[in-house]
Amino acid sequence: MDIRKSIVTRIAIIYLALLIFSLVVIYQMISVQQIENSRWEQIARNLKENTVKIEPNRGNICADDGSILATSAPGYYVRIDLAAEGVKRVFSNEADSLAYYLSAFFKNASRKEYIQKLNTAYKNNNRGFMLTPRKIDYHELQQIKKFPILRRGRYGGGMIIEQENQRITPLGSLALRTIGDLNKGAYGGVHGNIGYTGLEGAYEQYLKGKEGISYRENLSGRWVSRIEIEPQDGMDIITTLNIKLQDIAESALLQNLEKHSADWGTAILMEVKTGEIKAIANLGRENGAYTENYNYGLGNQGSYEPGSTFKLISLMAAMEDGLTDTSTVYDTGNGVWKYRNRTIYDSDYRYGGHGELTVKQIFEKSSNVGVAKIITKAYEKNPEKFVDRIYGFGLNKPL
Known part of the structure; x- marks a missing residue:
């Protein structure tokens, strides 16, 4: 009987230990799912809000001799972290001056309107209030860096600079319709600029490159960016277009359109030995002037009987x-x-x-x-x- 009692006691102790262990495991599971849930959600929000895509440099579109027809130049937006410690120390004394400079520079709102927006954003601890109503170039950025509060720089003045490349055509309107353009809302999406027409659209997959990723951290009022994945720049496209022949084709087309008061016209110059297109001009009348506004050689507006x-x-x-x-x-x-x-x-x-x-x-x-x-x-x-x-x-x- 004593042996049997001893065995039963040991089994009871084992069962009790297993029960306690099970209760501890259940508690830990509930703790992770419920108690720690808010902390993990906050971590996820921080990752989402502070993960920044780094735009790659879009490839150039070049003529047959390598001359650039379309390239990218940096444009900038400026924000301010109104919750940064450095900003809090000087905001009450310099906010009015900052509003004055912004109003005088952009001329899109009065000083009073700017100070109202700044005060509202400051009360809401806005950590990324947009100061620039439009994209600015490098020279404008250097001027804005000298404005009140912002002159203290990235850390002392809470200044956040966002770069977004803008497309430029160094040769002006030459072959503009053939080169094409970019569009942020193309195909019904909400995204960065993508090639929409012309060569920009046809070779989008080669020109666009691959985005990189960086993570922003606020360390004692200072925003620090850490690059996680480097962006890959887009490829350059070398076309068969010849600048001199393109200029001649457009000039000749313009002269004849004006001579005959035509609504539109297109001229295509091909090197017959190779089939290479050396020039393609599309001019249509818009507001009394002829511009490269449509590809009449391919678009449905140019669909007429071939005639002669x-x-x-x-x-x-x-x-x-x-x-x-x-x-x-x-x-x-x-x-x-x-x-x-x-x-x-x-x-x-x-x-x-x-x-x-x-x-x-x-x-x-x-x-x-x-x-x-x-x-x-x-x-x-x-x-x-x-x-x-x-x-x-x-x-x-x-x-």
């Missing part, structure tokens, strides 16, 4: 099929030809027409009657052959 451009394709088809050659003669008459229920006119029919012309002369004079007679004679009984030949040139396929 298709005469070359038609003649190529007929000659390719051996149905005519450059020396064959056709009678264009007085420049007016009625075929079935349509009447075809040459552009200068009022002057009596050109009579008999060779295929070469028909093309030189861009005779509508001549080309119509050539194609009608060649394919009237078999129009499908004409269409098949044109399709054979690949004109029905996308570039």
Whole structure:
């Protein structure tokens, strides 16, 4: 009996120990989930709020000789940490002066309006109050650094400088529509600037680079940034555009648009041996002036019947099929030809027409009657052959 009692006692002690151990484990689990939950949530919020993306330098877009067509230059925004200890020591004495300088510099609000905004932000312990209503350049930044409170710098004056690159085109409007532009709200998103049109949009994945990550910490009123992941700059794009030829193409196009009072026009210059596009100009009239505002060569606003451009394709088809050659003669008459229920006119029919012309002369004079007679004679009984030949040139396929 004593042995049995001893065994039961030992088992009871073991069960009691296991029960106590289980209660301790349960308590620790509840403590982590409930008691420590707020602390971990605060840590998560701090990580989210103080993790800053570092924008990479966007790649350049260059001409065929390496000349820069589009590049990035730094722009800046300035904030102030109104809860920093250094700011608290001088705010009451210098806030009014800071408001005066900001009002005089940006001219977008009065000194009174600025001081009201500063006082409200100060009462709310705003740690990132935006001082600049617009992006500023480097020279403007140097001036703002000398303003009251801010002149004490990053630590003593709570100044926070945020850099955001801005796109510039050193050659002004030259090939501007072909280069393209950036857009913060493109495709319905909320993000940084991304390529939206032109080369900027087409080569976005190569130009944009890869963002880096840094973490901001406030150490005794001083903001310190620590880079966790270095940004990777974007690649440069070397195009086939030639600056001199582009300038000539745009100037020639502008002269002819003004001469004929046209609404828009496009000019494309291609090196036929390589297929390289050396110049592409798009000019449209806007508010009485011609600007690079739309790609008429590709956009739907430039979708018109090819007109005289298709005469070359038609003649190529007929000659390719051996149905005519450059020396064959056709009678264009007085420049007016009625075929079935349509009447075809040459552009200068009022002057009596050109009579008999060779295929070469028909093309030189861009005779509508001549080309119509050539194609009608060649394919009237078999129009499908004409269409098949044109399709054979690949004109029905996308570039």
